[in-house]
Amino acid sequence: MTSLPERTERKMGLVIDLDICVGCHACAVSCKEWNTQGYGAPLSDQDPYGADPSGTWLNRIHSFEIQPEGAPAQIVHFPKSCLHCEDAPCVTVCPTGASYKRVQDGIVLVNEDACMGCGLCAWACPYGARELDRAEGVMKKCTLCVDRIYNDNIPEEDRVPACVRSCPAGARHFGDFRDPASAVNRMVQDRGGMDLMPEQETRPVNKYLPPRIRDRHATAPETVRLASLAEPEATGFLGWLDRALGRLG
Amino acid sequence: MHPAPSIIVFTVLSGLGLGMVFWVGLGAGPDQGAARWWITLLALGFAAAGGAASTGHLARPDRAWRAFSQWRSSWLSREACLMVAALGAFALYAAIWMLGGTRYWLLGWLSSVLALATVYATAMIYAQLRTVPRWSLAPTPQMFLALSAVGGLLGVGAAAALGGASAPSGWVALGIALAAGVAVWWQTVAAGAGRRASGSDIGTATGLGRLGRVRLFEPPHTGRNYLLDEMAFRVARGRAFQLRRIGAVLGFLVPLALALLAWALGGWLLVPALISHVAGVLALRWLFFAEAEHVQAFYYGMR
Numbered sequence: 001m002t003s004l005p006e007r008t009e010r011k012m013g014l015v016i017d018l019d020i021c022v023g024c025h026a027c028a029v030s031c032k033e034w035n036t037q038g039y040g041a042p043l044s045d046q047d048p049y050g051a052d053p054s055g056t057w058l059n060r061i062h063s064f065e066i067q068p069e070g071a072p073a074q075i076v077h078f079p080k081s082c083l084h085c086e087d088a089p090c091v092t093v094c095p096t097g098a099s100y101k102r103v104q105d106g107i108v109l110v111n112e113d114a115c116m117g118c119g120l121c122a123w124a125c126p127y128g129a130r131e132l133d134r135a136e137g138v139m140k141k142c143t144l145c146v147d148r149i150y151n152d153n154i155p156e157e158d159r160v161p162a163c164v165r166s167c168p169a170g171a172r173h174f175g176d177f178r179d180p181a182s183a184v185n186r187m188v189q190d191r192g193g194m195d196l197m198p199e200q201e202t203r204p205v206n207k208y209l210p211p212r213i214r215d216r217h218a219t220a221p222e223t224v225r226l227a228s229l230a231e232p233e234a235t236g237f238l239g240w241l242d243r244a245l246g247r248l249g
Numbered sequence: 250m251h252p253a254p255s256i257i258v259f260t261v262l263s264g265l266g267l268g269m270v271f272w273v274g275l276g277a278g279p280d281q282g283a284a285r286w287w288i289t290l291l292a293l294g295f296a297a298a299g300g301a302a303s304t305g306h307l308a309r310p311d312r313a314w315r316a317f318s319q320w321r322s323s324w325l326s327r328e329a330c331l332m333v334a335a336l337g338a339f340a341l342y343a344a345i346w347m348l349g350g351t352r353y354w355l356l357g358w359l360s361s362v363l364a365l366a367t368v369y370a371t372a373m374i375y376a377q378l379r380t381v382p383r384w385s386l387a388p389t390p391q392m393f394l395a396l397s398a399v400g401g402l403l404g405v406g407a408a409a410a411l412g413g414a415s416a417p418s419g420w421v422a423l424g425i426a427l428a429a430g431v432a433v434w435w436q437t438v439a440a441g442a443g444r445r446a447s448g449s450d451i452g453t454a455t456g457l458g459r460l461g462r463v464r465l466f467e468p469p470h471t472g473r474n475y476l477l478d479e480m481a482f483r484v485a486r487g488r489a490f491q492l493r494r495i496g497a498v499l500g501f502l503v504p505l506a507l508a509l510l511a512w513a514l515g516g517w518l519l520v521p522a523l524i525s526h527v528a529g530v531l532a533l534r535w536l537f538f539a540e541a542e543h544v545q546a547f548y549y550g551m552r
Contacts, residue, residue, distance in 0.1 A: 003322045018457075028469075053472050060469035062548055064451075068461035075466055078455060080548060093377070095326035096315035114315055117308025120325055122479065123250070126380045126449070128545030131475045137308030194456040197544065199448040200379055208456050 002094040004087065008106035011177040012144055013084050013205035014164065015184045015193060019212050020171035023063055023077030027163035027172060031059040031081070031142075034162035039147045040112045044135030056133045058082070058142045059163055066211075076211050079172070081163070082129040082142035083196065083204030084108050090121035090130060098139070105176075106205060107146055112138045126200045149174075177205055250381065251482045252538035255305030260371060261400075261530050263303070263332065264393065266296025267364040268401020269408075270339045274361030276352065277417075278405050284412025289343040291408045292401075296336055324377055328370035335363035368397040375537075382446035383439050383541040392435035396530055399428035403504060403526050406511075406519040416516030422508035425526075429501040432533070436493075444542035444551070454547035465550025480543035481551060489540060492532050500529020 035058055036043040045055035059081040066074045084101075088108050091099045098115035101108045110121075115138040122130040122139065130141045145161035148154065158165060164172045175184035184207070187193060193207035234242050269292035272278065278288045304310040317333070319326040339360035346352050372393035375384040402424045406416040451465070452458015507522035542551075 002319050054470075054474050056475070057470075062465065062469050063467035064455055064457060065464050065466040066457050066461040067464070071461075074460075076455070076457060080469075089379070092322045093325065093374075095319050095323045095329065096312065097319050098315075114312065115309065116312035116315060118306065118316075118325065119308075119479065120374070122475070123378055123543070124380060126454075126544045128476045128480065128548055132308060132479075134308075134475070196456055197449050197453050199453060200544070210456060210460065213460075 002091050002097050002099055004091055004101055005103045005106075008086075008101070008103055009178070010105045011086075011205055012105045012107060012149070012174070013177055013184070013207070014081075014144075014161070015173040015175070015187050015207050015209060016079055017171045017173070017187075017191075017209040018076050018078060019191075019209060020169050021061075021077040021079060022169050022171075023061055023075075024168065025061050026166045026168060027079055028057060028059045028061055030162045030166035032057055034145060034148070035140075035143070039143050039145075040110075040140070041133055041136035041138060043140060044133050046134055054134075056131045056140050058131070058140060071214070071216055074211065074214060079163070080127065080129070081206075082108060083127060083202070083206040084142075084144065086203035086205060087201060089124040089126075089200075089202060093120045093124045095120070105144075107144050108141070109143055109146065110139050110141060112136070115139050126197050126202065127204075144174075177207075250538045250541040250543060251479050252535045253306055255302050257531060257534045257538065259299045259303035259306070260393075261299070261527065261534050262295045263299030264368055264371070264397035264530075265400040265404055265527065266292050266294070266299060267332075267335060267368050268397040268399070269295065269404040270335060270364040270401070271361045271398060272401050272405050274339060274342065274357040274359070274364065276354065276357065277402075279409050279412070279414035280346075280350065280352075281414050282412065284409045284414035285343075285347050287408040287412040288405055289347055291404055293336065293340065293343070295404070296332070300332060324370050324373040328367060328374060331363055331367040331370055335360055335367050338363055365394070368394055379447060380544050381541050382444065382544075383442040384537075385447075386435065386438050386442060388431070388435045388438055391431055395428040395431035399424045400523075400526060400530065403508075403519060403523045406508075406516065407523040410511075410516030410519050414516075416511065416519050418508050418511035418516060418519060421519060421522075422505055422512070425501055425505045425508060429497075429505070432497075432501070439540075444544055444546060447544055449544045449547065451547045451550070451552070454544070465548075468549060476545060477549065481546040481549060482539055489536060492536055496529045496533035496536065498529065499525045500533055501526075503529075 032043055043056040047053050062078045064076050064078055088101055091101050096114050096116050098111045099121050117137040119132055130139050133140045149159050160174045164174045173184050175182045188207045191209040193209050195204050273288055304313050316326050316329045320330045342356040342360050369390055372390040376389040379385050402421050406421045410416045451463045455463055457463045503525040504522040507518045511518035
């Protein structure tokens with residue numbers, strides 16, 4: 001049944017630190033690399049080397065500009081993937097029972113053998129986290145690398161989602177949100193971790209850490225005189241020379 | 250949202266067929282000879298054609314049978330189950346009616362209720378989606394039900410005329426006027442329901458809104474993808490206005506005029522009225538999809 005579980009035993013998910021992400025897209029690339037070869041159907045591309053390439057990705061990196069009041073603009077790189085919501089609307093709309101949320105760890109998965117590719121779950125998701133694979137005709141989404149995190153055949157340090165393992169900046173963290181003492185929960189508490197679109201009432205498990213407020217320079221004058229910037233007022237010998245040259249006209 | 254022809258044809262035709270089932274089940278339609286056959290044939294034909302069109306939207310239609318399994322949680326599954334039940338009950342009712350000439354009113358009422366419930370389930374597929382504010386409106390189910398009912402009434406009238414029986418053109422005219430009122434009601438509410446009517450915007454989507462004004466600096470990819478094709482469809486505003494006029498004229502004004510004329514000139518005018526109505530509702534249903542905006546497009550910088 002595509003009803004949601006009352007409570008999941010564990011609540012596995014990601015913390016994404018928007019203060020640290022440098023927008024290198026390594027997580028998106030390693031996600032595609034891992035997930036095109038293991039769990040489920042491959043992540044297909046259409047016209048990959050042609051004029052109009054497109055394809056299925058489970059993780060995409062947007063970049064936004066924040067323009068604060070009276071301060072310089074700030075760029076924020078923003079990785080976006082499935083948030084494994086506690087009230088996942090994508091699961092309950094599924095007519096075939098292909099979409100489900102696991103009781104043991106809260107991961108939202110698609111049984112690709114049962115998916116008929118109607119696309120209603122993608123409509124129900126506010127985050128654009130589900131993409132219909134155009135070669136296979138089934139819905140693809142982030143699995144939290146379910147075939148890595150419990151995999152005894154790979155070294156222990158690799159038993160995290162591929163995006164977390166590959167992030168060169170340490171902007172992505174994986175853990176159990178059910179455990180109050182977990183590192184991910186501490187980060188969320190210390191840094192004010194936030195939900196995306198809380199008004200959609202999906203109760204996302206994944207949390208985003210907001211970028212820290214930048215240091216601000218002493219307030220610049222409203223109108224900056226470019227001439228004075230190009231020639232800062234000189235003192236000492238240079239000042240005397242400047243005044244002497246000025247007197248020559 | 251992407252206006253897929255398969256879903257537009259499906260919702261319009263199945264709504265029409267189920268509307269006919271609704272009225273015939275309640276006892277409408279003449280009992281004489283050929284008219285019964287026309288009515289049954291058209292009702293089941295429209296509903297079946299709609300059902301066939303719906304599978305055109307599936308990437309894996311071979312698995313469509315699985316959609317009957319999740320009726321406890323999914324409106325789409327409920328729609329599929331109710332549709333089969335309604336058409337099954339009606340086929341039995343109509344078979345007895347056509348061959349034996351008697352109407353089993355209990356079976357008729359059952360198929361009416363199931364037909365109504367099917368159209369309601371169809372509407373709820375859209376009305377349940379908080380992500381598409383233009384669909385999750387209070388009058389969305391009423392709009393679907395009204396259009397289905399008036400289409401069914403026109404269908405029964407036209408089929409009766411085709412079968413050589415007298416058609417209830419006065420009731421048809423009244424029905425068209427009432428349905429037009431519901432359509433205007435929905436349109437009035439929908440007019441203000443853009444992407445931001447859900448309370449979401451680029452600030453809540455990114456969580457960055459409290460730090461300042463947010464805009465998309467760089468999209469994640471330069472080409473198109475499923476998300477943009479499916480949920481960021483852009484309709485040319487000028488064309489939307491003209492289509493809405495076409496929908497109003499063909500869907501309601503022309504059928505209303507023809508139904509009133511049919512009162513004086515004969516029921517056969519309900520046949521062109523039905524054709525005009527279907528064409529108008531197809532245009533309106535296209536707009537129902539094309540003008541609907543999905544909140545995920547905030548991540549692509551759309552406002």
